[in-house]
Amino acid sequence: MSGLSIDHGGAISVDPDDLRRTARRLDAVAEAYRDARRLLARAYEFVVDTPGLSARMDLVGFHVVGERVEELRDECEDTIESTLLMADVYEYVELRVQWLMDERSAAGREAREGMRRLEDADARIPGMAADLLDQWRVERFEGLITQMPWGGFLGPVFLPLAFIGGGTSLGVVPRGAKLHGKAEPVSVAPVKASTPAGAPAGLEGAVLRIPEKRGAQVAVEKYSFAGGTSTYVVYIKGTQTFAPGDWGGRDPWDMKSNSELYSGRRSASYDATIAALEAAGARPGDQVAVVAHSQGGAVATYVAMQSEYDVPVVITAGSPIDPTLRDDQTLVTLGHTDDGVRALSGGGSPGGTGTADSITITREQDPGFTTNDVGIPHHLASYGELAAQADASGDPRIEELDAFWQRLDEAEVIERTEFRAERVAKED
Structure with missing residues (x-):
């Protein structure tokens, strides 16, 4: 038996709204890093401005810790951006499916409007959605195709x-x-x-x-x-x-x-x-x-x-x-x-x-x-x-x-x- 796969269905790994909730939680983490960076900067200024105190403190250590906190904040913000982008791509796929299944209904027209909104927000989304669907189309019959030679x-x-x-x-x-x-x-x-x-x-x-x-x-x-x-x-x-x-x-x-x-x-x-x-x-x-x-x-x-x-x-x-x-x-x-x-x-x-x-x-x-x-x-x-x-x-x-x-x-x-x-x- 080959590896287990659990996803939201079709080309969608996780429900888009779940991804957005994850992004919001990550933003709270990023905000904590921002606060920590501000506190470290304030502490550094206090040490430098206080006569005789800088000689007894590891200013290099202050700098290294501050830089590391800033790196973690940047990584967190990059992850938030990519998570929100993936949520939009998944939503675009779902809207496209709704639109193609019933283009003439009110729900179909609403789905098409949603697609346009996402297209206007980020021009990368339609292409990424197309790539995702292409990959799914290739993989969905993978196990069955290997049976072709059998008898x-x-x-x-x-x-x-x-x-x-x-x-x-x-x-x-x-x-x-x-x-x-x-x-x-x-x-x-x-x-x-x-x-x-x-x-x-x-x-x-x-x-x-x-x-x-x-x-x-x-x-x-x-x-x-x-x-x-x-x-x-x-x-x-x-x-x-x-x-x-x-x-x-x-x-x-x-x-x-x-x-x-x-x-x-x-x-x-x-x-x-x-x-x-x-x-x-x-x-x-x-x-x-x-x-x-x-x-x-x-x-x-x-x-x-x-x-x-x-x-x-x-x-x-x-x-x-x-x-x-x-x-x-x-x-x-x-x-x-x-x-x-x-x-x-x-x-x-x-x-x-x-x-x-x-x-x-x-x-x-x-x-x-x-x-x-x-x-x-x-x-x-x-x-x-x-x-x-x-x-x-x-x-x-x-x-x-x-x-x-x-x-x-x-x-x-x-x-x-x-x-x-x-x-x-x-x-x-």
Whole structure:
């Protein structure tokens, strides 16, 4: 496995507002250096102006210390300038993404005005943003490209789809988008109930609560608090049948649903997920967090963007599409760069989305080209390993996510129900 990367998403390493807050903190440090320099200068003058005192003091030492403080102040001010410039570049990338996704809307026009404002403020910004995007475009399929020689199979199959996802923007669902059309009716029934001792322990714990064995495609945990409020966490698994003969069959988690979700059409797997939440007691306006793998990530995208639930956290692993979330929704995206299904997202959005704590976590699961490249980077267990690496990274955004699970641990009652969904055949 190659090195772990955690950033804000796409070409953005850190949320621009976080960078500006860092710059403000650095400015306070710089001001302390300025004060220290002034105090040293005043002390030096006092020593020199006081008869007989300079002979007993190390004036050279005064000078050396003063020069060093001045150097530190200058370094701090240079860092502030470069930090603010990088924040503007990241903001420019995000505004450009917004503008290109919807040039004709009021939001698109507002984004273009923001770009012009930044262009006028510093002529370097557009070029730096273009370089940043070029680098991201080269690196986003790095793990997949190394698979090209393997049997002549994986590269020809997945790489064109990856570029289609990026080139057509099918891999990123724009803000305001909703599924259209009507899916086949589904039946949803509980198949297992349990009472977990607590909320997931970190990101790995959350990912590994996605139903893995056959028999259930969705699990819903209900966290009931004193006072009568409840929070729900829904776990959605990935595609269960890939056979062409199963297209539109009993299991809604099939290639038909994949095709529908990728093209923005309503799928039976989406309707089944909403039905499972309703059966678990979730009502419009209730808080629902989503943890999902593969096709489940596509379902999660639309649960977060169009359902009537309040969705504060979305965690996807190996999802073929990415949502564009509001600034009060946190998105955690796990993706192996050598995962062909994840590559369908086209690398995701070049700009960040969601709260400042939203992150994209990537690595190449199996560098080079080996037999492991056939499916293993996409396995849920592989994403559990990636989540464990992220948990151990010490990244403050991961720690903020931990705070969400800790709040759930305060629930008085925790109930977990696993659901099995099937399409309802015409003769039923």
